[in-house]
Amino acid sequence: MCGIVGYWGPVGPKKVIIDGLRRLEYRGYDSTGVAIFNQKTLQVLRSPGKLAALEERLKGIEFSGPSGIGHTRWATHGVPNERNAHPHKVGPIAIVHNGIIENYAEIREMLIRRGDKINSDTDSELIAHLLNDELKSSKGLLEATVKLIPKLKGAYSILVINENEPDTLVAFKSGTPMVVGLGEKEVIIASDVQAIIEHTKRVIYLDDGEIVCTQKNSAKFYDIHGKPLDKKPVTLNWSTQMAEKQGFDHFMQKEIFEQPRALRQTLEPHVTLNPYSVNVKDLGLSESEIKDISRIQLIACGTSWHAALVSKYVFERLTKIPTDVDIASEFRYRDPILDKKTLVIAVSQSGETADTLAGLRLCKQQGLKTLAICNVPHSSIDRESHGHFYTQAGPEIGVASTKAFTAQILSLHLLALHFGRIRGSLNADQISSYTQDLIKVPSQVEVCLNHDKWFKEAAEDLAKYKGFLYLGRGICFPVALEGALKLKEITYLHAEGYPSGELKHGPIALVEPTMAIIAMCPQDDLYEKNVSNIEEVRARGGPIISIGTENDHTLEKLSLHFLSIPKAGWLTNPLLSAIPIQLLSYHLAVALGRDVDQPRNLAKSVTVE
Numbered sequence: 001m002c003g004i005v006g007y008w009g010p011v012g013p014k015k016v017i018i019d020g021l022r023r024l025e026y027r028g029y030d031s032t033g034v035a036i037f038n039q040k041t042l043q044v045l046r047s048p049g050k051l052a053a054l055e056e057r058l059k060g061i062e063f064s065g066p067s068g069i070g071h072t073r074w075a076t077h078g079v080p081n082e083r084n085a086h087p088h089k090v091g092p093i094a095i096v097h098n099g100i101i102e103n104y105a106e107i108r109e110m111l112i113r114r115g116d117k118i119n120s121d122t123d124s125e126l127i128a129h130l131l132n133d134e135l136k137s138s139k140g141l142l143e144a145t146v147k148l149i150p151k152l153k154g155a156y157s158i159l160v161i162n163e164n165e166p167d168t169l170v171a172f173k174s175g176t177p178m179v180v181g182l183g184e185k186e187v188i189i190a191s192d193v194q195a196i197i198e199h200t201k202r203v204i205y206l207d208d209g210e211i212v213c214t215q216k217n218s219a220k221f222y223d224i225h226g227k228p229l230d231k232k233p234v235t236l237n238w239s240t241q242m243a244e245k246q247g248f249d250h251f252m253q254k255e256i257f258e259q260p261r262a263l264r265q266t267l268e269p270h271v272t273l274n275p276y277s278v279n280v281k282d283l284g285l286s287e288s289e290i291k292d293i294s295r296i297q298l299i300a301c302g303t304s305w306h307a308a309l310v311s312k313y314v315f316e317r318l319t320k321i322p323t324d325v326d327i328a329s330e331f332r333y334r335d336p337i338l339d340k341k342t343l344v345i346a347v348s349q350s351g352e353t354a355d356t357l358a359g360l361r362l363c364k365q366q367g368l369k370t371l372a373i374c375n376v377p378h379s380s381i382d383r384e385s386h387g388h389f390y391t392q393a394g395p396e397i398g399v400a401s402t403k404a405f406t407a408q409i410l411s412l413h414l415l416a417l418h419f420g421r422i423r424g425s426l427n428a429d430q431i432s433s434y435t436q437d438l439i440k441v442p443s444q445v446e447v448c449l450n451h452d453k454w455f456k457e458a459a460e461d462l463a464k465y466k467g468f469l470y471l472g473r474g475i476c477f478p479v480a481l482e483g484a485l486k487l488k489e490i491t492y493l494h495a496e497g498y499p500s501g502e503l504k505h506g507p508i509a510l511v512e513p514t515m516a517i518i519a520m521c522p523q524d525d526l527y528e529k530n531v532s533n534i535e536e537v538r539a540r541g542g543p544i545i546s547i548g549t550e551n552d553h554t555l556e557k558l559s560l561h562f563l564s565i566p567k568a569g570w571l572t573n574p575l576l577s578a579i580p581i582q583l584l585s586y587h588l589a590v591a592l593g594r595d596v597d598q599p600r601n602l603a604k605s606v607t608v609e
């Protein structure tokens with residue numbers, strides 16, 4: 001989604017803003033722009049396409065002022081062209097915006113009726129017109145912003161600058177994220193900490209309905225009515241290095257290979273070795289609250305939803321708590337029936353996904369306990385939940401989620417074991433055995449990664465197929481869904497994920513030699529049933545690429561490509577099967593020349609509905 005960066009300080013706004021926008025490229029965008037002080041005027045330069053096109057336009061321009069704002073746009077209202085790119089300047093005001101203004105049509109009509117010239121198709125430009133109106137009767141940008149806010153409806157954030165106040169930046173958050181970085185002699189306001197961490201680790205997150213007004217390097221915070229607020233900074237522990245490619249060709253590839261470390265870091269704080277057990281620390285849920293849970297409701301989107309689906313099998317088997325999993329955008333509009341003893345778990349890598357956040361808020365309004373499984377500490381979903389479990393995957397930059405997926409599955413496994421121990425649904429031997437299985441996961445993932453050469457060979461062979469059917473059963477069915485999603489996202493080829501048992505109820509009609517079947521078939525309690533389904537596909541000429549347990553010669557004989565994972569327990573199979581499906585998609589996308597890290601039309605963090 002849109003990226004926002006604003007800067008005041010000695011380094012030179014052009015460099016800081018462009019570097020910041022580059023760090024936000026991973027979020028997905030289609031046009032860019034800046035408004036930076038040059039002498040006493042705010043110079044606006046915008047360009048469709050990638051940041052490199054804007055940099056070309058900025059070449060040779062020396063900006064002499066102390067401040068500026070910049071933007072990467074992911075189009076909502078109006079096609080991605082220069083006219084619709086941000087910033088929008090009206091009078092002395094320049095504005096960048098993220099989110100959607102819902103009363104856009106009526107504002108536009110009012111402005112046109114009174115004779116304003118509207119230059120773009122965006123809702124964002126309209127904000128600049130209204131703010132310019134307010135500025136005429138205000139002492140400055142802060143007062144004008146306070147007067148503007150009641151006129152706008154929707155979930156949005158803005159960052160504004162005024163030609164007559166070069167040392168001032170004002171931002172407002174209502175829905176989409178906004179963070180203020182406080183350096184020694186500089187201040188950066190951005191929609192994502194990635195644009196800030198190179199300069200300072202001291203940051204203050206705006207909550208919904210809050211305004212920040214910076215004067216040189218001091219920042220003051222206000223509520224929606226302009227009443228001062230006291231907000232404390234937090235210190236980030238992510239480094240810029242964690243968000244670099246470090247010798248890999250793509251962020252996605254680096255993140256796939258980081259999984260042993262990510263999983264180890266997610267696991268280690270919560271396991272004990274003598275006895276082998278799981279004790280999740282700092283969850284924010286007491287033992288009596290855990291014993292009291294009557295139902296678990298998970299909400300998530302995309303890949304995080306697939307991780308949540310895996311956990312349904314695990315929670316129900318290990319804790320005996322009835323568990324439901326909903327896609328957040330469906331959950332929030334289906335009038336869910338929730339009793340007070342339901343624990344709501346929101347699963348999100350970014351912690352900013354608009355639908356997941358809205359689902360969480362709905363549950364909180366009904367008085368339910370909520371728990372966030374997030375990869376980004378201090379993100380909105382994390383801040384607004386009662387309890388917290390952090391996936392320790394580190395920054396995920398590739399748009400296609402990989403290390404966050406396996407870290408989420410592992411986190412949910414750990415929670416299930418923790419709940420099972422506290423509620424007595426698991427005995428000490430079961431806890432010990434499952435814990436030992438999980439401890440082995442990082443090194444078993446390393447073994448899978450060592451097979452990359454074979455996964456690459458298989459992937460390159462897949463380019464000839466016209467479609468892909470991913471099959472799995474039980475705990476590995478959601479991995480089939482994830483395999484199909486990964487393939488669609490980064491190769492733009494059509495793929496579907498199905499439970500193997502559903503095949504005969506429809507999708508088997510698709511089976512023919514040009515439709516590749518990718519079957520998850522580890523040696524678990526459903527193995528024989530899976531093999532029968534594979535036989536049915538083979539009998540109809542479907543080419544099989546199987547993911548199975550090492551030395552499974554039966555499966556190997558049935559398959560065109562047999563991708564092996566180490567022999568492992570029930571809980572571990574989805575984690576290991578994830579590695580070949582990620583690498584198959586990655587290598588096929590590279591072979592097809594796709595933009596692996598920034599696939600078309602996609603955004604890393606979906607902050608609008």
Ligand code: F6R
Pocket residue numbers: 301302303304305347348349350351352353356399400401402485489604605606
């Ligand atoms: C797929 C992908 C998306 C996200 C989804 C939810 O590779 O990355 O499907 O999983 O947008 O995002 P988070 O987890 O940040 O809530």
